[in-house]
Amino acid sequence: MxxxxxxxxxxxxxxxxxxxxxxxxxxxxxxxxxxxxxxxxxxxxxxxxxxLTLSLRTSSLPASFGLGAWKSGGLSTGWAGLMLCMMWEESKSSESKWSVYFQSMPSTFSTPMFWNEQEIEELEGTAVVDKIGRQDAEKDYHERVLPALQSRPDLFPPHLLDVHFTLERYHMMGSRILSRSFTVENWDSADDDEEEEEFNEMDVDSSPSRGQQDQNAQREAKDGEEKFHDEVAEEDEDEEDPSDVAMVPxxxxxxxxxxxxxxxxxxxxxxxxxxxxxxxxxxxxxxxxxxxxxxxxxxxxxGHVDQVPLPQGDVGNPADIVEIRADLVVSTANSQADQERIDWWLEEGGDDTFILDNDFDLPETMISLIKLVQLPSADWEKAKQKGKPPKPKVDAGVLAVIVDVLNKRLAQYGTSVQEDTELLSTRTDLTDNHKNAVVVRLGEKRILSIVLEQQQQQLQAMQSHVTDVKRKRGAESSTCSTHTAKKGKR
Missing domain, CATH: 3.90.1410.10 (set domain protein methyltransferase, domain 1)
Structure with missing residues (x-):
C-alpha cells in the first residue's frame, strides 16, 4: 500500500x-x-x-446537493456535512480522485467511541467520558444525514445505502476526521485581492491530467463551493468555519x-x-x-497515550491536565449559592471549568469564584456594580474549600493512585484499552494528589500561624492581668 x-x-x-x-x-x-x-x-x-485536500470546499457534493437544501438540512455546521462528503466520495470508488487515499486510511479504531460499556467504565472520573460524543453523533446522523440520503436517490443510490452510508460508516468517518484532519483556512491575501480571487477559483480541480469530471460540472461545483464558503463564513465569524476542516493526504x-x-x-x-x-x-x-x-x-x-519520564520520577504525559467543573466548586463553597451570582459570573466571561496541570498551580479564577459565592450580600452588590469579581486572594477559608473540592474530585474516580500504580506494574493481562484508561486516570489523579498535598500543607501552616498568634495574644493578656492584679494589692 x-x-x-x-x-x-x-x-x-x-x-x-x-x-x-x-x-x-x-x-x-x-x-x-x-x-x-x-x-x-x-x-x-x-x-x-x-x-488535493478533502473538505467541503473541494468535494463537489454540497454544490450538487444544492446549497439551499444543504444549509436547511443542517449540513453546513459541524462535521456532519464533511462526514457525508467523505462517505459519498468513497462510495464513488475509482470515480473519486481520493479513492486510493480512502484505501490507505484505517477502518478500525481503538478510541473510546468504539469501546464497550465495561471499557468506558474504566474512564470513570476522567473528562473523556463526557467528550466521546457518540450520542450527539448518532443524533446528527438520524436528524441530518438520513434525511439527506433519502431526499436524493440520484446522488445516494438506494443499493449503496447499506454499504457506504450506514451509521457505522458515519462513525468511522468521524473518527478519521477526529484523528487525521487539519485546519486548512482559506488563503487570505489582504494586499492582493486578485490573488485571493485566483485561489478561490482553484478550489475545484481543473487540471487536464486529472480531469475526470465534465468541465461544466467543475464550473458549477466551483461556483457552489465559493458561495458555500462565503455564506457559512457570514453566519458567525466567531465560530470555526466547518469548511476549514480538511483531510490532508x-x-x-x-x-x-x-x-x-x-x-x-x-x-x-x-x-x-x-x-x-x-x-x-x-x-x-x-x-x-x-x-x-x-x-x-x-x-x-x-486511541493511544504517551508515557515519558516525569520530573517527580514517574512516567506519564507532561501535558496531562485535570478538569474541575465550576458546579463542584460552587456547591462545595456554598451549597445555597445564589443563582444570580453564578449567572453573573458566566455572563462576565467566568470559567465553567478549571484546569490543573503539571505546574500544580491553583487557577486564580477558581479562587475568585469561591470568594464570589461566599461574599456577604452588601459586598456582592458592590462587586456587581463594579463589574469585577473578587480578587483571587487566598486565605484559610478559601483553602479549606479548595481542599474539600480536591478531595471530592478525587473521589469521582473508581480507584486510587496506589491501586492504579499496582495495576500497571503487576497486571500483565490488561487489554490495551484497559491499560490506556488506567494511564489516563492515573495521570489526572497524580496531579490532583500533588495539588491536594500542597494545599493541605499551606492550610495547616495558616492554621498553625493563627493558633500561634492566638496563643501569644492569650499569653500577653494573661501576663497583663497578673501585673494589674499585683498593682491592686499595693
Missing part, C-alpha cells in the same frame, strides 16, 4: 523527496514516515496541492509523540508543505505533532 499511496500522490500533483522521505510500518503505531537519509533542517519533505500519515516534533505543515497560497524543523538522522521517524495534548485527548482522538 505504501508504494500505491506514493504513486497516487504524485499522479494527483503532489511531490515528495523520494531520496530522503519514505513510509514504513512502526510497531504499535502503524504506518508512519521515515528518514531514508539524513535530512537537514528546513527541508521540504513533500508538497500537497490545496485541491500524506500529512496525516505522520505519527505524533510528546516532545518529538521534527516536521511541521506550512500553508501557502497554492500548496501545503511539510518541512523539517530540525535535522533528522537516517532511520529516524518523522513526527508532526500539533501541540502536545494530554493523554485524555490523545486517547479520545487517536
Amino acid at each position: 505504501d508504494a500505491e499511496i506514493l504513486a497516487w500522490f504524485t499522479r494527483q500533483g503532489g511531490t515528495y523527496d523520494a531520496e530522503r522521505f519514505g513510509l514504513s510500518q512502526f510497531p504499535g503505531q502503524g504506518r508512519g514516515a521515515i528518514a531514508l537519509t539524513d535530512i537537514p533542517e528546513d527541508h521540504t519533505l513533500f508538497s500537497i496541492p490545496r485541491d 500524506m500529512a496525516d500519515i505522520l505519527n505524533a509523540r510528546y516532545g518529538s516534533e521534527n516536521a511541521k505543515l506550512f500553508y501557502e497560497k497554492h500548496t501545503l508543505r511539510m518541512v523539517s524543523t530540525k535535522p533528522i538522522s537516517a532511520g529516524e521517524q518523522i513526527w508532526n505533532t500539533y501541540g502536545d495534548p494530554p493523554n485524555s485527548d490523545l486517547l479520545r482522538r487517536y
Whole structure:
C-alpha cells in the first residue's frame, strides 16, 4: 500500500523527496514516515496541492446537493456535512480522485467511541467520558444525514445505502476526521485581492491530467463551493468555519509523540508543505505533532497515550491536565449559592471549568469564584456594580474549600493512585484499552494528589500561624492581668 499511496500522490500533483522521505510500518503505531537519509533542517519533505485536500470546499457534493437544501438540512455546521462528503466520495470508488487515499486510511479504531460499556467504565472520573460524543453523533446522523440520503436517490443510490452510508460508516468517518484532519483556512491575501480571487477559483480541480469530471460540472461545483464558503463564513465569524476542516493526504500519515516534533505543515497560497524543523538522522521517524495534548485527548482522538519520564520520577504525559467543573466548586463553597451570582459570573466571561496541570498551580479564577459565592450580600452588590469579581486572594477559608473540592474530585474516580500504580506494574493481562484508561486516570489523579498535598500543607501552616498568634495574644493578656492584679494589692 505504501508504494500505491506514493504513486497516487504524485499522479494527483503532489511531490515528495523520494531520496530522503519514505513510509514504513512502526510497531504499535502503524504506518508512519521515515528518514531514508539524513535530512537537514528546513527541508521540504513533500508538497500537497490545496485541491488535493478533502473538505467541503473541494468535494463537489454540497454544490450538487444544492446549497439551499444543504444549509436547511443542517449540513453546513459541524462535521456532519464533511462526514457525508467523505462517505459519498468513497462510495464513488475509482470515480473519486481520493479513492486510493480512502484505501490507505484505517477502518478500525481503538478510541473510546468504539469501546464497550465495561471499557468506558474504566474512564470513570476522567473528562473523556463526557467528550466521546457518540450520542450527539448518532443524533446528527438520524436528524441530518438520513434525511439527506433519502431526499436524493440520484446522488445516494438506494443499493449503496447499506454499504457506504450506514451509521457505522458515519462513525468511522468521524473518527478519521477526529484523528487525521487539519485546519486548512482559506488563503487570505489582504494586499492582493486578485490573488485571493485566483485561489478561490482553484478550489475545484481543473487540471487536464486529472480531469475526470465534465468541465461544466467543475464550473458549477466551483461556483457552489465559493458561495458555500462565503455564506457559512457570514453566519458567525466567531465560530470555526466547518469548511476549514480538511483531510490532508500524506500529512496525516505522520505519527505524533510528546516532545518529538521534527516536521511541521506550512500553508501557502497554492500548496501545503511539510518541512523539517530540525535535522533528522537516517532511520529516524518523522513526527508532526500539533501541540502536545494530554493523554485524555490523545486517547479520545487517536486511541493511544504517551508515557515519558516525569520530573517527580514517574512516567506519564507532561501535558496531562485535570478538569474541575465550576458546579463542584460552587456547591462545595456554598451549597445555597445564589443563582444570580453564578449567572453573573458566566455572563462576565467566568470559567465553567478549571484546569490543573503539571505546574500544580491553583487557577486564580477558581479562587475568585469561591470568594464570589461566599461574599456577604452588601459586598456582592458592590462587586456587581463594579463589574469585577473578587480578587483571587487566598486565605484559610478559601483553602479549606479548595481542599474539600480536591478531595471530592478525587473521589469521582473508581480507584486510587496506589491501586492504579499496582495495576500497571503487576497486571500483565490488561487489554490495551484497559491499560490506556488506567494511564489516563492515573495521570489526572497524580496531579490532583500533588495539588491536594500542597494545599493541605499551606492550610495547616495558616492554621498553625493563627493558633500561634492566638496563643501569644492569650499569653500577653494573661501576663497583663497578673501585673494589674499585683498593682491592686499595693
